[in-house]
Amino acid sequence: MSYTQRETPILAELCTFLVEDIYGELASRVFSVLARYGRQRRAEISKASYLSTAQISLGLVILTQQHLVFHSPSTEPAVFYDIDWQQSYALVRLAKVAHFVEERFDKKTANVVSNLRLFPPSNKEEGPTNGQKVNGTKVNGVANGHGDAHVLHASHGDQDEETFASPEELSAIVQTLMEHGWVIQVAEAQYLSAEDMHNIARQQALNDRWGGSVPTGTKDKDMLAHLIMENKRRIRDTWLEVPQFLSRKRKADDSDYGSNKRAKLNGGGQYGSIGGSTSSPEDDLVIRVNPEKAAVAMRNQHLVSLVEQRISDTTARLYEILLRSLEKNIPRCFEDFPDPPPPNIEDQPQWEPNLDYVVNTKDVAQRAKILGIDICNGLDPNAIARIAKNTNVGKDGVLSQPVDPSSLGFHERLEIVEAHFSLLADHPFRFVTWHARGQYRVDFDLIAKSLIQQEIENTVLARKSKTAMKLIRALKKKGKLDERQLCNTMMQSANDIRAIVNELTVQGFVQTQEVPKVDRREAKLSVHLIWFDIQRAREKLLHDTYKGQVRILQRMAFEREKIQELLSKASRTDVAGNETKYLKQDELDALKKWKEVQEKLLLQLAREDDLVAVLRDYCGPLTTA
Known part of the structure; x- marks a missing residue:
């Protein structure tokens, strides 16, 4: 099964809220039945939902057209329906997809x-x-x-x-x-x-x-x-x-080529009639x-924002050029259908870098020149002085004469761009990796694993303490440890370590195991192993993020319900656009307050979605070494 098609109860509740908010109550009721009972036939949906056959048919049509449900092949005697969880959750990203396309x-x-x-x-x-x-x-x-x-x-x-x-x-x-x-x-x-x-x-x-x-x-x-x-x-x-x-261009021998004039038919067609009976394939x-492309764009945006926070704005813009040049050749973040691993470790194929992730520094430098980016910003003045001519660094650590990027030669621009890429390569996240002379590649899988580890550590630090975060790092580096080894690694007493381990175990971030030394089970004669499973911690944090999104949607529905009459009045065709004329001052204030609350909730929902993308969409299942 695809990694993005795994269902959890909290995800079912979240997607039901999204379907109801966008497609209405009827589609939501049919969707909720499939979410509760799984793969069902139409008759079984009717028994569980108390809806008429016509209502169920209409709901299934809406869900099927929007790719929110699967159905069995047409060759099967009975049609079964099941939920497409990837498309259902993608409803929360409708605005983001449009924003990404508008940017590009x-x-x-x-x-x-x-x-x-x-x-x-x-x-x-x-x-x-x-x-x-x-x-x-x-x-x-x-x-x-x-x-x-x-x-x-x-x-x-x-x-x-x-x-x-x-x-x-x-x-x-x-x-x-x-x-x-x-x-x-x-x-x-x-x-x-x-x-x-x-x-x-x-x-x-x-x-x-x-x-x-x-x-x-x-x-x-x-x-x-x-x-x-x-x-x-x-x-x-x-x-x-x-x-x-x-091509739709008119040719000389096309005597019956229809007119290109557009006619409005039934009041809604963009092209009511396209020239007689002429058509093309x-x-x-x-x-x-394509929902997978949105995850690729979100990953690029997240990496660029990280570079901007941790290095500099100019380096981030150059990194964005690099990622945009790779984006066309990357259909998805990770392979949903990888080949099964060989039974023997010796039979595993040797790892080779993906050439689709390799970029020439020359292409980035040329694109930066077209965009007019000041590539000298964000670098050490001494590095610029070594590359550029007619300038040096004064005693105050500032260039004696500013460098005009447009006056730099081709090789000087290449060296400055490579200086930015060196900053990216030397960062702990390894945003880029040197591939060959004048070429760099991006190891997205390694970066995605680092991002997941960072989110887990940040969550543990916010919920528990700095010591708990250090314990997570120690277990990730050392692997399985017993209590004595963990105390020596952390350089703390057993009582302090036990309290932290118990809290993290309850939260699902740390796993424990009791291994008896003898044939009877006694605490003194057993080894208590402690380890960190990044995949389990990732699933736990993802589950908590889904919970947060559900609470946001519940709060939004509650706030909307309080002023539902006012919202219905404001949505009338005669009132929309003329609110100051038809609404009272207290109604205008209530409507303004609702928009402010809604904006804050939607912003928080988008932030939660960014976390879901990091935890779920950037790489497939992880294994603990």
């Missing part, structure tokens, strides 16, 4: 992604531009108690940055998003649960290799496990393929947003 492209492209994420997956002609701009707005047109939905289509004389001038422009945006991995094709396999996909990949491996029969030998079983993972990766990688987009292309 423009507002119009971000609007396309927002509509794709909130509206059902559809073809290129209808999906991203089906009438409403929903960036930050619910499907029903109400967001946070008041409606803000806009119609995308403007009049012919009122073109702005959010209106598509032609179908070719939309095709170009979709193609760009697909090339960068933000948008992928919709396939039937995406609606299959992890169990169904495993069964299909297994049966395909059996048919291709053994003619449908099950192997019995040990080597054949290992080969079967390898082929299953290979088939899963092949099925998944086909979703990222970018089709060949045909990309018009039937069904697309959706």
Whole structure:
């Protein structure tokens, strides 16, 4: 099973809140039944929910269109439904995905992604531009108690940055998003649960290799496990393929090429009619947003902010250029379907660096010059004086003459950029690693493990004490220790160590084990081992973070319920935009207070989501050495 598809009760409660907040009570009730009982048929959902058949069908349609539930293959006699936990939790990141796309492209492209994420997956002609701009707005047109939905289509004389001038422009945006991995094709396999996909990949491996029969030998079983993972990766990688987009330019012999004029049909179409019966293959292309790409962007943003805090702003900007250049070639943070490890340690393949994570210093220096970054900031003046000409360091430790970055030569710029990268390489987090002359690579897995360890230590320090944090570090470095060895390592008495170990054990950050020396169980004749399991501590902290998010959503619902009548009044079409005219002063004050409270709660929810990304999305399961 994929690491991101593991369900916990608190995650089920959190996702139920998110579904109810965005898609309404009906979808939430169907979702909650699947969350409580797991894989169910429609009749079983009806018995557990007390909803009518029509209501259940409508709820399942909403959840299926939004990729919030899986369903069994169409070849099965009975259709089973199960929850897609990765997509369900991704609802909390709707605004972040649009923000990332707007940073990398423009507002119009971000609007396309927002509509794709909130509206059902559809073809290129209808999906991203089906009438409403929903960036930050619910499907029903109400967001946070008041409606803000806009119609995308403007009049012919009122073109702005959010209106598509032609179908070719939309095709170009979709193609760009697909090339960068933000948008992928919709396939039937995406609606299959992890169990169904495993069964299909297994049966395909059996048919291709053994003619449908099950192997019995040990080597054949290992080969079967390898082929299953290979088939899963092949099925998944086909979703990222970018089709060949045909040009829509009018040719000389196209006598029946339809008009490109846009007509508003039924009041909502961006392109009501596209020139008669003319169509192209990309018009039937069904697309959706890639949730794994958002985790890659979040990881890059987190690393850049860390560099900015710990080194300098200029180094962070250069590091951002480096990460952005790698981002296009990184479809996901970690491999969901890795090959099973070999039974013998000697048979393990030798580790080789991934060349997709290697960047040339020359490319970063050229990009920094285009952006006009002052690369001399954030470095030691002595280092700059050794590289640049006609300057030296005075007695006060300041350059005698400021260095103009635009006047630097090519080789001087390279040396200064490499000086910044040396700061990144020398940092304990090892933000970059030297690969070859003029080349650096990023070991994302090692950085992700360091980030997880840092979050665990920060949590222990905030909840317990500095001694408890040092104990965590000692156990991580030394491995399993008994009480006497731990006391010698920590240089503290046994009574002090026992109190700290008991507290950390109750919290789930430290594990203990009693190993008897003799055949009877006595405290004096047993060895009490203590160790730190980073994966268990990671799961515990992730569980606590989910709890915090649930409390935030509960508080938001409570605050909204207190002024529900006022919010309903403010969302009316005649009141929206004219609040000062139709609302009293006390109502305006209450509405302003609600917006302030909501903003604080949403900010805290986003911070909790950043912690979830560090603990869950940046790397797969960890093993304690």
